[in-house]
Amino acid sequence: xxxxxxxxxxxxxxxxxxxxxxxxxxxxxxxxxxxxxxxxxxxxxxxxxxxxxxxxxxxxxxxxxxxxxxxxxxxxxxxxxxxxxxxxxxxxxxxxxxxxxxxxxxxxxxxxxxxxxxxxxxxxxxxxxxxxxxxxxxxxxxxxxxxxxxxxxxxxxxxxxxxxxxxxxxxxxxxxxxxxxxxxxxxxxxxxxxxxxxxxxxxxxxxxxxxxxxxxxxxxxxxxxxxxxxxxxxxxxxxxxxxxxxxxxxxxxxxxxxxxxxxxxxxxxxxxxxxxxxxxxxxxxxxxxxxxxxxxxxxxxxxxxxxxxxxxxxxxxxxxxxxxxxxxxxxxxxxxxxxxxxxxxxxxxxxxxxxxxxxxxxxxxxxxxxxxxxxxxxxxxxxxxx
Numbered sequence: 001x002x003x004x005x006x007x008x009x010x011x012x013x014x015x016x017x018x019x020x021x022x023x024x025x026x027x028x029x030x031x032x033x034x035x036x037x038x039x040x041x042x043x044x045x046x047x048x049x050x051x052x053x054x055x056x057x058x059x060x061x062x063x064x065x066x067x068x069x070x071x072x073x074x075x076x077x078x079x080x081x082x083x084x085x086x087x088x089x090x091x092x093x094x095x096x097x098x099x100x101x102x103x104x105x106x107x108x109x110x111x112x113x114x115x116x117x118x119x120x121x122x123x124x125x126x127x128x129x130x131x132x133x134x135x136x137x138x139x140x141x142x143x144x145x146x147x148x149x150x151x152x153x154x155x156x157x158x159x160x161x162x163x164x165x166x167x168x169x170x171x172x173x174x175x176x177x178x179x180x181x182x183x184x185x186x187x188x189x190x191x192x193x194x195x196x197x198x199x200x201x202x203x204x205x206x207x208x209x210x211x212x213x214x215x216x217x218x219x220x221x222x223x224x225x226x227x228x229x230x231x232x233x234x235x236x237x238x239x240x241x242x243x244x245x246x247x248x249x250x251x252x253x254x255x256x257x258x259x260x261x262x263x264x265x266x267x268x269x270x271x272x273x274x275x276x277x278x279x280x281x282x283x284x285x286x287x288x289x290x291x292x293x294x295x296x297x298x299x300x301x302x303x304x305x306x307x308x309x310x311x312x313x314x315x316x317x318x319x320x321x322x323x324x325x326x327x328x329x330x331x332x333x334x335x336x337x338x339x340x341x342x343x344x345x346x347x348x349x350x351x352x353x354x355x356x357x358x359x360x361x362x363x364x365x366x367x368x369x370x371x372x373x374x375x376x377x378x379x380x381x382x383x384x385x386x
Contacts, residue, residue, distance in 0.1 A: 006185065007125045013183040014118055014125075015141040017081050017176035021114060022145025022253075023169045024088045024107060027153040028053070029228045030246050033235050034162040039097045043232060047355030050228040051348045052101040056108025058345025062200075064113035065337030069196060069330055073117030078181045080113025085173025092166035112344075116336035119318060121184065123332075136264025136315045143260055143311065146253025150231065154246035199327040203334050208324045211384045212317050213342025215277045218377035219313040220343040221350050222284040225370045226252065226291060226306055228351055229358075230299065237363060238294050248296070251303045256311035263312035264319065273320035274384035276312065281378035283309025285371050292367035317343075346377075 028035075032046050039045060068076040087106035094100040115138075122138050149169075157165035203209065227249065234245035267276060287306035291299055318336055325335035350373060357366040 010184040011122060011125050011137075013176070013179040014077070014122055015137070017077070017114070017173075017180050018118065018138055018141035019145040019148070020169065020172045020176045021081065021084070021111060022142040023149040023153065024084060024173055025053075025111065025142075026146055026149035026227055027157075027165065027169055028091075028104065030150045030154040030231050030249065031157040031162045031165055033154075033232055033242055034157050035100070038162075039100060041097045043229070043236075043358050044355045045097050046228065046232060047351040048097065049101055049104050050224065050351035053104040053108040054224065054344055054348035054351070056105040056110075057112050058108075058341055058343075058348055060109045060112035061116070061337040061341035061344060062204075062334070065116050065331075065334035066196060066200065067113070068117035068120070068333040068337075069199075072186060073121050073333055074180070074184050074186050076113045076117045077121065077184070078177055080110045081173060081177035081180060082110070083113070084108075084110030085170050085177060086110075088170030088173060089167055090170075092163045092170065112337075115340060116333040119322070119336055120333045121186070123322070124186070136261045136319075139311060139315050139318075140257050140260040143253040143256040143307075146227070146256070147250040149250075150227065150253070151243075151246040151250035154231065154242050158242065199331050200334065202327045203325065203331060203338050206324065206326065206335075208384060209321055209335060209339055210342065211380050212273065212277070212320055212324065213339040214377050215281060215381045215384075216314065216317045216339055216343035217346040218281050218374045219277075219284055219310050219317070220347045221370060221377065222288045222306060222374045223252070223310045224347045225288065225350060225354055225367075226303070229354065229366075230291065230303070233291075233363060234296070234299060238296055238299065240296055244296075248300045248303050251300065252307040252310070255304050255307040259308040260311040260315050263315040266312075267316045267319050273316050274381050276316045277320075277384075278378065278381045280309045280313035280316070281374065281381070284313065285375045285378065288367055288374060289371035292364045294363070 028049055036042060036045060064076055084107045087103045087110060091100055091103040094103060119138050153165055231245045231249045234240045234248060235242050283305055287302040290302040321336045321339040322332045325332055354366045354370060357369055
């Protein structure tokens with residue numbers, strides 16, 4: 001659709017934005033060990049910040065998909081990157097847990113506008129409907145950012161302070177928003193205003209999309225709990241150095257850089273999204289359960305397993321959402337956003353329950369409960385007919 005050189009430049013801008021997007025998504029979980037004393041918050045405070053973020057991320061998925069259909073994906077991606085990055089900068093200046101939670105809600109809302117339209121842009125720029133490779137490439141960029149967010153940012157925050165580290169990541173996000181605006185072509189509105197709401201109903205009622213969304217929710221719960229609490233858990237309970245804890249947390253995304261692309265190729269070749277997601281989610285369940293064993297080596301092994309399993313599940317799920325969409329190609333963003341909405345909006349409350357269980361019972365109960373919940377949401381995939 002676009003010239004080869006221009007397509008590569010545009011994809012590069014979207015990948016850069018996705019990497020920094022991931023840093024701003026995940027770095028709170030890494031630097032909270034430094035933030036907690038300033039904000040007078042323990043593990044319960046981390047649960048509140050995580051839940052506020054996922055609440056914003058989930059609520060605005062479908063509105064973001066609708067706006068992308070109406071105004072064009074480029075405009076919505078740019079808006080989302082700039083909004084979330086500006087809110088990340090605001091987080092760095094916050095003086096209380098309530099202020100940080102408010103900004104994290106806005107960060108999540110901005111990010112909700114980015115993912116689905118950006119996947120569609122990448123797939124279009126790749127000049128084809130190879131949904132698996134498009135989702136795999138974009139998720140692989142997130143994994144690169146995950147390494148920086150969970151490992152590099154704890155090192156940066158230790159040296160410069162948590163406020164400076166968050167200001168840096170927010171500023172980098174604003175810069176990538178400018179790259180998307182100037183380097184990514186397209187962005188014209190494509191949907192007919194009168195048909196948007198009828199197509200919305202068609203997408204929301206699609207049984208296959210709902211089942212994929214529940215499977216994604218099962219994956220999301222495992223990844224959310226580990227990425228948000230693992231570093232804090234390793235530092236304060238397993239008693240390891242913060243840099244080592246960040247390295248373990250980041251290893252989820254290190255291995256996923258490769259397994260994400262592999263998962264996309266497998267899906268494009270064989271299909272069978274229900275089976276691929278089911279097997280992958282069982283790996284997620286096992287990883288979360290293993291995290292309850294308070295030994296560095298076991299938690300590190302769980303991180304690797306979680307990285308491989310979750311990356312395949314996410315890639316297959318989002319690619320399948322695009323391929324299952326029957327409302328028309330211009331509503332691909334809406335279909336992906338709906339699946340993502342189910343996964344992310346449903347993830348806002350498990351961190352609160354997790355932190356409650358940690359404070360009242362212990363980490364063994366919190367990790368075990370997370371694994372059980374992830375398993376319960378995986379089982380509906382058995383009903384998915386391809």
